[in-house]
Amino acid sequence: xxxxxxxxxxxxxxxxxxxxxxxxxxxxxxxxxxxxxxxxxxxxxxxxxxxxxxxxxxxxxxxxxxxxxxxxxxxxxxxxxxxxxxxxxxxxxxxxxxxxxxxxxxxxxxxxxxxxxxxxxxxxxxxxxxxxxxxxxxxxxxxxxxxxxxxxxxxxxxxxxxxxxxxxxxxxxxxxxxxxxxxxxxxxxxxxxxxxxxxxxxxxxxxxxxxxxxxxxxxxxxxxxxxxxxxxxxxxxxxxxxxxxxxxxxxxxxxxxxxxxxxxxxxxxxxxxxxxxxxxxxxxxxxxxxxxxxxxxxxxxxxxxxxxxxxxxxxxxxxxxxxxxxxxxxxxxxxxxxxxxxxxxxxxxxxx
Amino acid sequence: xxxxxxxxxxxxxxxxxxxxxxxxxxxxxxxxxxxxxxxxxxxxxxxxxxxxxxxxxxxxxxxxxxxxxxxxxxxxxxxxxxxxxxxxxxxxxxxxxxxxxxxxxxxxxxxxxxxxxxxxxxxxxxxxxxxxxxxxxxxxxxxxxxxxxxxxxxxxxxxxxxxxxxxxxxxxxxxxxxxxxxxxxxxxxxxxxxxxxxxxxxxxxxxxxxxxxxxxxxxxxxxxxxxxxxxxxxxxxxxxxxxxxxxxxxxxxxxxxxxxxxxxxxxxxxxxxxxxxxxxxxxxxxxxxxxxxxxxxxxxxxxxxxxxxxxxxxxxxxxxxxxxxxxxxxxxxxxxxxxxxxxxxxxxxxxx
Numbered sequence: 001x002x003x004x005x006x007x008x009x010x011x012x013x014x015x016x017x018x019x020x021x022x023x024x025x026x027x028x029x030x031x032x033x034x035x036x037x038x039x040x041x042x043x044x045x046x047x048x049x050x051x052x053x054x055x056x057x058x059x060x061x062x063x064x065x066x067x068x069x070x071x072x073x074x075x076x077x078x079x080x081x082x083x084x085x086x087x088x089x090x091x092x093x094x095x096x097x098x099x100x101x102x103x104x105x106x107x108x109x110x111x112x113x114x115x116x117x118x119x120x121x122x123x124x125x126x127x128x129x130x131x132x133x134x135x136x137x138x139x140x141x142x143x144x145x146x147x148x149x150x151x152x153x154x155x156x157x158x159x160x161x162x163x164x165x166x167x168x169x170x171x172x173x174x175x176x177x178x179x180x181x182x183x184x185x186x187x188x189x190x191x192x193x194x195x196x197x198x199x200x201x202x203x204x205x206x207x208x209x210x211x212x213x214x215x216x217x218x219x220x221x222x223x224x225x226x227x228x229x230x231x232x233x234x235x236x237x238x239x240x241x242x243x244x245x246x247x248x249x250x251x252x253x254x255x256x257x258x259x260x261x262x263x264x265x266x267x268x269x270x271x272x273x274x275x276x277x278x279x280x281x282x283x284x285x286x287x288x289x290x291x292x293x294x295x296x297x298x299x300x301x302x303x304x305x306x307x308x309x310x311x312x313x314x315x316x317x318x319x320x321x322x323x324x325x326x327x328x329x330x331x332x333x334x335x336x337x338x339x340x341x342x343x344x345x346x347x348x349x350x351x352x
Numbered sequence: 353x354x355x356x357x358x359x360x361x362x363x364x365x366x367x368x369x370x371x372x373x374x375x376x377x378x379x380x381x382x383x384x385x386x387x388x389x390x391x392x393x394x395x396x397x398x399x400x401x402x403x404x405x406x407x408x409x410x411x412x413x414x415x416x417x418x419x420x421x422x423x424x425x426x427x428x429x430x431x432x433x434x435x436x437x438x439x440x441x442x443x444x445x446x447x448x449x450x451x452x453x454x455x456x457x458x459x460x461x462x463x464x465x466x467x468x469x470x471x472x473x474x475x476x477x478x479x480x481x482x483x484x485x486x487x488x489x490x491x492x493x494x495x496x497x498x499x500x501x502x503x504x505x506x507x508x509x510x511x512x513x514x515x516x517x518x519x520x521x522x523x524x525x526x527x528x529x530x531x532x533x534x535x536x537x538x539x540x541x542x543x544x545x546x547x548x549x550x551x552x553x554x555x556x557x558x559x560x561x562x563x564x565x566x567x568x569x570x571x572x573x574x575x576x577x578x579x580x581x582x583x584x585x586x587x588x589x590x591x592x593x594x595x596x597x598x599x600x601x602x603x604x605x606x607x608x609x610x611x612x613x614x615x616x617x618x619x620x621x622x623x624x625x626x627x628x629x630x631x632x633x634x635x636x637x638x639x640x641x642x643x644x645x646x647x648x649x650x651x652x653x654x655x656x657x658x659x660x661x662x663x664x665x666x667x668x669x670x671x672x673x674x675x676x677x678x679x680x681x682x683x684x685x686x687x688x689x690x691x692x693x694x695x696x697x698x699x700x701x702x703x704x
Contacts, residue, residue: 004449005449005582006454008447033408035407046399047398054390054565055388088591091591117590215406215594217597218597236366244570245600
């Protein structure tokens with residue numbers, strides 16, 4: 001307790017990101033980054049940009065990027081919100097759609113930042129248990145008395161709901177906001193963004209950090225009914241007018257335009273994921289059915305934390321969550337084929 | 353009122369930034385940007401950087417830039433916090449040092465974002481009137497029952513307090529946090545950062561947007577006692593782990609290192625400011641004693657809003673605040689000598 005700090009600053013337990021070690025070179029399979037670089041056009045647009053203009057504030061509305069996204073998805077600019085990573089959008093969403101003390105529903109196993117936001121903004125988190133097989137029972141999400149956030153695919157399981165299931169949830173809560181966090185949607189899920197014009201209670205959140213290989217530039221976007229977007233804007237412009245800088249805007253535009261390239265990266269990642277899955281099964285791993293760029297796995301004999309520690313010893317970082325229910329799992333980002341061969345070989349030494 | 357939005361998202365009145373028009377080319381003297389480009393080393397480091405690495409998250413701690421700032425000011429890394437512009441740091445400060453319902457003290461005329469934060473976070477703002485001459489009466493800031501934020505130099509007046517006066521305020525409130533917002537300190541004020549090790553209730557906030565010509569890259573920093581910085585970190589890491597992207601970090605490092613260049617820009621701006629001041633006086637303007645990169649001026653005969661509108665007509669943007677007490681003033685950013693000659697000539701047509 002420090003006397004100068006607010007109760008919240010004294011008590012909140014921040015989100016813990018995956019390790020970003022500086023001491024030595026690891027094969028990094030712990031933070032779900034893309035193993036492939038961003039579109040070459042990102043480099044081109046930035047190196048050719050007018051650096052003198054960096055003296056000027058960026059466009060606070062990020063209109064050029066919003067227009068591009070709107071056009072692509074046949075929406076209007078007023079349906080789009082751009083944030084400093086999807087995390088910033090999630091934080092603003094907790095402020096924009098919930099009052100202090102409100103309930104918010106999400107699965108008991110999901111992106112752990114939701115709990116941190118609930119704490120930070122004094123919401124009453126209601127965690128709905130997953131089924132035994134780690135899937136979401138959509139019947140648990142019907143006619144709820146407050147808003148919902150669902151990661152689809154879910155993290156860290158990687159498992160996804162079908163669009164028809166997502167729609168059932170949205171339909172069964174027409175008076176409550178339903179946030180679908182689609183950070184990993186491009187790796188095999190079906191996006192709910194085609195429902196935006198049909199349901200005014202739906203907010204879809206996506207990111208440039210995964211399929212577009214721009215985690216280092218901090219860009220996310222949300223799509224939703226104009227009123228929801230207006231709510232996000234009211235909060236954002238009361239918090240920090242300019243959260244996206246000039247070079248991020250340029251990078252985002254080029255990465256978004258170069259769809260062919262990101263599709264190619266995604267398809268390589270999916271391919272590697274499926275091959276890795278088969279190898280893992282041969283090694284007696286239980287592997288959840290991932291539609292994301294990571295695999296959530298558990299070994300029948302060797303405890304997950306031991307695997308995590310031994311991999312680290314061998315120069316391979318994966319993510320381990322010391323948390324009930326999933327404490328015998330590790331989350332492994334899908335890297336390049338070469339990285340996954342090294343990973344599988346390391347596992348062979350550990351589990352055999 | 354939208355049923356999906358929180359009370360706050362429905363009610364808050366966001367901060368209004370200065371216009372950033374896209375329709376035509378203006379001489380922009382309305383958002384206190386530097387008229388000079390950033391250090392050439394910014395361009396160099398970015399164009400030579402490894403763009404493939406943009407696939408990876410940035411260093412959430414921004415350690416390299418923190419270390420640099422700490423070394424320069426003979427502080428420790430734990431005394432430094434880096435934010436996405438000083439606005440983000442201010443927003444986090446309102447969360448880190450104040451509970452809902454707490455009073456917060458600031459001058460009645462100051463950076464208008466403070467009022468927006470007070471509203472957003474449900475603080476009880478206590479505005480202390482400036483003196484007739486727009487100066488701060490430091491005796492009004494002694495033995496207060498809650499925290500204080502003071503912009504030094506103040507905005508939009510540009511007037512500054514002496515370091516000894518700032519210290520008197522800090523000393524007279526040892527049990528309350530005192531935030532000194534030094535966005536414009538490099539243009540003639542005396543920074544309170546040399547008091548950091550003496551007072552554990554002092555937070556100094558600075559920016560890269562003004563003297564370092566990097567408004568487009570969004571970088572600010574705070575200096576304070578380790579416990580205050582820890583409070584800011586607790587909030588930040590519960591909100592958005594990575595608010596500073598890879599290229600902003602690089603830009604910040606180079607801009608901070610190239611002190612000679614930023615000092616040169618600052619000295620040109622001060623020189624232009626003083627010349628402009630003399631010209632304005634000749635035109636019968638009242639000109640407050642600015643220690644910033646802008647001038648706050650009022651004409652004896654022509655109403656400020658008219659001047660603002662007529663200047664805009666002539667392709668020159670300045671800032672007008674439709675607000676009691678200062679409604680007969682305009683705020684004019686100090687541009688290049690050439691820009692200020694055009695500005696003065698335009699004024700001659702308007703006021704003569």
